[in-house]
Amino acid sequence: MVLQGMLSILTPSTFAVMFLGVVIGIIFGSIPGLTSTMGVALCLPLTFGMTPLNGIALLIALYVGGTSGGLISAILLKIPGTPSSVATTFDGGPMADKGQASKALGVGIFYSFVGTIISIAALWFIAPFLAKIALKFGPYEYFAICLFALTTIVGMVGDNILKGLSSALLGITFSLAGIASIGGAARFTFGIDDMENGFALLPVLIGLFAVSEILSIATNGLKKENNQIANYKMKGFGFSLQEFKEQFGNMIRSALLGVGIGILPGIGGATSNIVAYSVAKQQSKHPEKFGTGCIDGIIATETSNNASIGGALIPLLTLGIPGDTVTAMILGGLTLHGIQPGPLLFKTSGVLVYGIFTAFLVSTFIMLIVEYGGLRVFVKILSVPKYILLPIIMTFCIVGTFGTNHRIFDVWTALIFGVIGYFLSRNKFPQAPIILGFVLGPIIEENLLRGMQYSNNNFFTFFTSPIAAVFLILTIVVFFYSLTKEIKKSKKSKIV
Amino acid sequence: MKKNFESNLVNLMMLFIGIALFISAQSIKAGATNSLGGDFVPKLSTGLWVVVTALLFFTGLKSSASESEQMNMMGLLKTFVLLLVYIALLKTLGFIVCSILYLGVQMYLFLPKELHSKKNYILLGVIAVIVPILTDIVFVNVFSLILPVSRIF
Missing domain, CATH: 1.10.287 (Helix Hairpins)
Incomplete structure (x- = not known):
């Protein structure tokens, strides 16, 4: 099965879509303001006409390219292309100032590659083992894990727990629109026929991530871009074998942090790069060099953010629970092709699973070659003005939203969620809980109702399952921890 | 505000x-x-x-009031109305015509003041025409997607 899966991607068409995915991913990752989430959302409809494996390979290649691409602008422009490469600017920028941009780029690209490879190894070994355990999960466990996932996101993202909660509740409530899966009741349809099917995931995502960005630019306006791109001339990866040996511990620690944080819901590469950077600085023999242009910082951030990719795919493939917004969209891609991720996937579609693993591995090699070899082209794209780029992206949004179900209603949905997303993000409501609430809402509802049926309407029976009990208790702990942290912070700010 | x-x-x-x-x-x-x-x-x-x-x-x-923040309400409204019109006319005018009109106006709205010139208008006009036509060709023929077709043309 493993070999069959690995061989299944050895076709020219799969290689072509992976190449395309990596290139588009790097472009979206490298241009500040565009994210890999947006790239995956826009490319999701393209997977329609593809085989399931090609479709998912494209999305994973986009994820790999998008996460790594952020380092290009982080080093050359000192503006992180994605939230995953924020900490890359701390040392990448100063290195570019010292005339070492090519070394910073070489180190960043190489350790992005290493981080992804380590996370693939984790995915390959942890996922099948976790899937075996998850086979025994019922509604109690699924309900508890999803609730925990959502609570973690609410607690960890943003700086106001009430805003995080509001975002999550908004996502859950909008996900419930349409005909109920249990009982068949019509909900929030307001007499509109199209509302009976509810809001589709893709228009919601495109609205929140792309349309809201267009509206934001419309409000803030654009100025003539005078980005100073640092000079660079690539020659090898820019570091010696001695430096590689010295940084080995930093690399392994950052990769493990990345994988671990990636598995946790809602806090992927955007958090892991900063955590890994802080830990590397703490553990370093020369912490004073951090921020002045040393490779240690770049290695920590670029290894960890890419290692989060494999981590985030573990709960998605084994439990069907997405860890972040990109994996939420990959979940959308899987369901578009009639594939239900979860523990059974490993039994029923083992060839596809190992095909996806291999596609992930091959995409990483493509990323290394394309990002290194095509750097000059990506830097050229960085200078395409936003007043041209963003309207073109908007037309792609129309293609994506209409192309999914051929309904103008979906295009309106994208606009409505674009307006909602614009006003919410302008007022610091985090977007990740909206998406995760929207994706996890129906799963939470279905498993809660099923669980209540099994338990004769006694919720405390949920605690008889040890796994469910652990996650429900963790949910309560995380919630109250976040709440007390918030109260302490607001008291502190009042004193100041 | x-x-x-x-x-x-x-x-x-x-x-x-x-x-x-x-x-x-x-x-x-x-x-x-x-x-x-x-x-x-x-x-x-x-x-x-x-x-x-x-x-x-x-x-x-x-909570205490924070400082004023610049918000270009007119810019937001113009783009919002433009998007409303774009979507409303999609089924009537079709993807290509609607997108040409949308792209032209939106790029003009986003163009920074200091870049307004005849040369740039021509460039934006050319992009506005070429991009929707190419997009339609690629997505319909290569990726087998269905896009709104004009009822008029």
């Missing part, structure tokens, strides 16, 4: 939307089930929504 005023207004809107959805959720029927029905979670989530946004609104009122 004062940032604090805007923030309070958004919180209040969230509260009103929550109340409206909570009222709407009361009319949802449980459906065919002998346990909790399809009405339970909508009632619960909208109820919680009302409580949380009410808390958010009242805590927001107490």
Whole structure:
């Protein structure tokens, strides 16, 4: 099965879509303001006409390219292309100032590659083992894990727990629109026929991530871009074998942090790069060099953010629970092709699973070659003005939203969620809980109702399952921890 | 616009939307089930929504006002109306014509003041025409997607 899966991607068409995915991913990752989430959302409809494996390979290649691409602008422009490469600017920028941009780029690209490879190894070994355990999960466990996932996101993202909660509740409530899966009741349809099917995931995502960005630019306006791109001339990866040996511990620690944080819901590469950077600085023999242009910082951030990719795919493939917004969209891609991720996937579609693993591995090699070899082209794209780029992206949004179900209603949905997303993000409501609430809402509802049926309407029976009990208790702990942290912070700010 | 005023207004809107959805959720029927029905979670989530946004609104009122923030309301409205017209005309004019018009106007709106020149207008015009045609060719023929076709042309 493993070999069959690995061989299944050895076709020219799969290689072509992976190449395309990596290139588009790097472009979206490298241009500040565009994210890999947006790239995956826009490319999701393209997977329609593809085989399931090609479709998912494209999305994973986009994820790999998008996460790594952020380092290009982080080093050359000192503006992180994605939230995953924020900490890359701390040392990448100063290195570019010292005339070492090519070394910073070489180190960043190489350790992005290493981080992804380590996370693939984790995915390959942890996922099948976790899937075996998850086979025994019922509604109690699924309900508890999803609730925990959502609570973690609410607690960890943003700086106001009430805003995080509001975002999550908004996502859950909008996900419930349409005909109920249990009982068949019509909900929030307001007499509109199209509302009976509810809001589709893709228009919601495109609205929140792309349309809201267009509206934001419309409000803030654009100025003539005078980005100073640092000079660079690539020659090898820019570091010696001695430096590689010295940084080995930093690399392994950052990769493990990345994988671990990636598995946790809602806090992927955007958090892991900063955590890994802080830990590397703490553990370093020369912490004073951090921020002045040393490779240690770049290695920590670029290894960890890419290692989060494999981590985030573990709960998605084994439990069907997405860890972040990109994996939420990959979940959308899987369901578009009639594939239900979860523990059974490993039994029923083992060839596809190992095909996806291999596609992930091959995409990483493509990323290394394309990002290194095509750097000059990506830097050229960085200078395409936003007043041209963003309207073109908007037309792609129309293609994506209409192309999914051929309904103008979906295009309106994208606009409505674009307006909602614009006003919410302008007022610091985090977007990740909206998406995760929207994706996890129906799963939470279905498993809660099923669980209540099994338990004769006694919720405390949920605690008889040890796994469910652990996650429900963790949910309560995380919630109250976040709440007390918030109260302490607001008291502190009042004193100041 | 004062940032604090805007923030309070958004919180209040969230509260009103929550109340409206909570009222709407009361009319949802449980459906065919002998346990909790399809009405339970909508009632619960909208109820919680009302409580949380009410808390958010009242805590927001107490927090101190922050500095003013520039907001180009006209720019936002122009783009919003442009998007409304774009989507409304999609089925009538089709993807290509609508997108040519949209791209032309939107790029013009986004163009920084210091870059307004005849040369740039021509460049934007050419891009506005070429991109939708190429997009239609690639997505329809290569990726087998269906895009809105004009009823008129």
